[in-house]
Amino acid sequence: MRAFFISLSESKSLRGIAERSSIGRRLSSRFVAGMSVENALEATARVNDLGLSVSVDNLGENVTNPQEARHSAQLYSEMLDQIAARKLNANVSLKLTHMGLDVDEALAYSITRDLVQHAAGINNFVRVDMEGSPYTQKTLDFVRKLHGEPGNQGRVGAVIQSYLRRSETDVKELCAEGIRIRLCKGAYKEPAEIAFQEKAEVDASYVRLMQIMLKSGVYHGIATHDEKMIEATLEFAKRENISPKSFEFQMLYGIRRDLQQKLAKEGWGMRVYIPFGDEWYPYLMRRLAERPANAIFILKNLFR
Numbered sequence: 058m059r060a061f062f063i064s065l066s067e068s069k070s071l072r073g074i075a076e077r078s079s080i081g082r083r084l085s086s087r088f089v090a091g092m093s094v095e096n097a098l099e100a101t102a103r104v105n106d107l108g109l110s111v112s113v114d115n116l117g118e119n120v121t122n123p124q125e126a127r128h129s130a131q132l133y134s135e136m137l138d139q140i141a142a143r144k145l146n147a148n149v150s151l152k153l154t155h156m157g158l159d160v161d162e163a164l165a166y167s168i169t170r171d172l173v174q175h176a177a178g179i180n181n182f183v184r185v186d187m188e189g190s191p192y193t194q195k196t197l198d199f200v201r202k203l204h205g206e207p208g209n210q211g212r213v214g215a216v217i218q219s220y221l222r223r224s225e226t227d228v229k230e231l232c233a234e235g236i237r238i239r240l241c242k243g244a245y246k247e248p249a250e251i252a253f254q255e256k257a258e259v260d261a262s263y264v265r266l267m268q269i270m271l272k273s274g275v276y277h278g279i280a281t282h283d284e285k286m287i288e289a290t291l292e293f294a295k296r297e298n299i300s301p302k303s304f305e306f307q308m309l310y311g312i313r314r315d316l317q318q319k320l321a322k323e324g325w326g327m328r329v330y331i332p333f334g335d336e337w338y339p340y341l342m343r344r345l346a347e348r349p350a351n352a353i354f355i356l357k358n359l360f361r
């Protein structure tokens with residue numbers, strides 16, 4: 058089922074049909090906060106009211122021309138200004154292919170650098186999401202270079218996927234440079250040469266990386282809905298006397314809302330990743346790949 062939904066996520070024709078249809082938009086609403094910046098800001102305020110922080114993601118990836126890349130960056134810039142104006146507790150997450158990485162690397166770097174500098178100027182932060190393995194090295198190179206620019210220290214962070222065999226080396230290098238990491242399991246289909254295939258291996262890698270990160274003294278994000286990973290993190294933090302203020306948990310909008318609020322009530326940092334925008338199709342398919350039962354859940358809601 059995972060492979061089925063991941064292959065659906067890559068279908069351009071289905072994507073076009075789904076994103077244009079009103080039924081498609083209704084189907085996506087459990088996991089996507091709406092189509093506009095305003096929708097995302099309203100969802101952010103509601104989540105903040107529950108005591109949770111937010112990272113806002115304007116959905117989109119693999120743009121094919123510079124105009125689209127500039128348009129995406131413009132939306133992020135507006136989003137950062139609105140977060141500041143409304144005093145929301147939120148940062149932003151973006152994908153480099155949405156900033157034009159496939160079109161023109163220099164352009165992608167320059168518009169991402171402008172966004173990070175903009176965020177730094179208003180005391181905010183940009184998370185660079187991790188995409189499929191063809192982009193891993195390039196994405197980490199970008200984040201390192203951005204982090205090295207004057208004024209950007211602590212203002213831009215990376216994402217590491219525990220299913221990749223290379224990740225332990227990457228985590229150690231990023232920690233040594235003081236770069237904030239979001240640790241996740243990984244949402245793409247990757248071959249066995251470079252990625253663990255068994256859940257037990259991915260989970261064991263997750264725990265190993267979490268422990269290195271929590272000991273590093275850098276503020277990191279532990280992004281998972283898996284109660285076993287969360288338990289392992291809580292247990293390690295308590296055993297090693299790691300302050301709840303020195304890292305945060307992260308979860309996706311609409312997933313395990315009960316657990317999000319429970320952890321926050323217990324005093325652990327919790328950030329909710331809020332996606333918005335009309336290019337929701339690949340994002341939703343990756344969420345269905347993680348839990349095919351969501352497809353039934355979404356369909357039931359449609360007929361309710």
Ligand SMILES: Cc1cc2nc3c(=O)[nH]c(=O)nc-3n(C[C@H](O)[C@H](O)[C@H](O)COP(=O)(O)OP(=O)(O)OC[C@H]3O[C@@H](n4cnc5c(N)ncnc54)[C@H](O)[C@@H]3O)c2cc1C
Pocket residue numbers: 185186187188216218239241242243244245280281282283284286307308309312313329330343344345347348351
């Ligand atoms: C904040 C955040 C940011 C992320 N950023 C990236 C990124 O930049 N790059 C990337 O490759 N991946 C990213 N991911 C996705 C991540 O890699 C996983 O695919 C996803 O989080 C599912 O893994 P899991 O750790 O929740 O555990 P799993 O082992 O997949 O799931 C464990 C349990 O969690 C619950 N669960 C998991 N997924 C769902 C779901 N979709 N619906 C309902 N319940 C669910 C179920 O109870 C399941 O049994 C991100 C995830 C989060 C939370």
